[in-house]
Amino acid sequence: xxxxxxxxxxxxxxxxxxxxxxxxxxxxxxxxxxxxxxxxxxxxxxxxxxxxxxxxxxxxxxxxxxxxxxxxxxxxxxxxxxxxxxxxxxxxxxxxxxxxxxxxxxxxxxxxxxxxxxxxxxxxxxxxxxxxxxxxxxxxxxxxxxxxxxxxxxxxxxxxxxxxxxxxxxxxxxxxxxxxxxxxxxxxxxx
Amino acid sequence: xxxxxxxxxxxxxxxxxxxxxxxxxxxxxxxxxxxxxxxxxxxxxxxxxxxxxxxxxxxxxxxxxxxxxxxxxxxxxxxxxxxxxxxxxxxxxxxxxxxxxxxxxxxxxxxxxxxxxxxxxxxxxxxxxxxxxxxxxxxxxxxxxxxx
Ligand SMILES: [Zn+2]
Numbered sequence: 001x002x003x004x005x006x007x008x009x010x011x012x013x014x015x016x017x018x019x020x021x022x023x024x025x026x027x028x029x030x031x032x033x034x035x036x037x038x039x040x041x042x043x044x045x046x047x048x049x050x051x052x053x054x055x056x057x058x059x060x061x062x063x064x065x066x067x068x069x070x071x072x073x074x075x076x077x078x079x080x081x082x083x084x085x086x087x088x089x090x091x092x093x094x095x096x097x098x099x100x101x102x103x104x105x106x107x108x109x110x111x112x113x114x115x116x117x118x119x120x121x122x123x124x125x126x127x128x129x130x131x132x133x134x135x136x137x138x139x140x141x142x143x144x145x146x147x148x149x150x151x152x153x154x155x156x157x158x159x160x161x162x163x164x165x166x167x168x169x170x171x172x173x174x175x176x177x178x179x180x181x182x183x184x185x186x187x188x189x190x191x
Numbered sequence: 192x193x194x195x196x197x198x199x200x201x202x203x204x205x206x207x208x209x210x211x212x213x214x215x216x217x218x219x220x221x222x223x224x225x226x227x228x229x230x231x232x233x234x235x236x237x238x239x240x241x242x243x244x245x246x247x248x249x250x251x252x253x254x255x256x257x258x259x260x261x262x263x264x265x266x267x268x269x270x271x272x273x274x275x276x277x278x279x280x281x282x283x284x285x286x287x288x289x290x291x292x293x294x295x296x297x298x299x300x301x302x303x304x305x306x307x308x309x310x311x312x313x314x315x316x317x318x319x320x321x322x323x324x325x326x327x328x329x330x331x332x333x334x335x336x337x338x339x
Pocket of ligand 1: 197219226228314
């Protein structure tokens, strides 16, 4: 369906158009949420919220950007809000309820007697997520959108509402930061 | 190129987005440096793991869940946008208030408990029948307990 037709029908509250839109974008939105949040349950929850927001605010979508750009922007903002909410909530949680702990448990849950290769895989993932989470917000957005979601620099710039050179510079800094963090983990692992 | 400089360029090189000059410099260094080669392998594997981890399959029930959430939200919150933010604001206020109350109760309880044994020295103050736990304290004062 053409984007213009899709948004027109969504504005009219056409349920079939909404179903099509969810079908078309659910994998991309879910994957982005997973890249930002790393917890499946939480990512699914936020992904659903993204579509609720899309449905409700499509009336405000002016068509100045592509529909996908607008949806990605909503998704990124929802994820960042979730991360902020998580950080605020941290003060009131028991150690076992912390997201990092949950992530470890989520990973360990199907484990039981995991082969050591699988444990190593999970540990490496943990470290990469830690390194990504430690990036400044804009670097993290740029890296996740470009590297994890495989979007072009142009699309990343549109989603972030910035310029191409700014995205390139953010990505360059993100790569160096990540490399430094991963080098520290790598050295520790080998020592 | 030195190892440190090589490390800085590795992710860009792995992504295939390095300039030709940088790419050649990295490759020339990797050809002679086993340490950087190994680290490059580690980075490549780790980044590939993450890319695989966030691959998701289409979930046939996803739409149903979104729809249910939408219906539920429309039913429970009359003005949707405001309803949510005020709900969050309320939760933000209630949570600290609850914990402050808990803390105050704890302090109050502590003072009460700390003061309790002294009260035994002033029997006239207790006019009603002693509460069971106070009775136990009378039956076995702290001093006798400690002497044992
Ligand atoms: Zn080297």
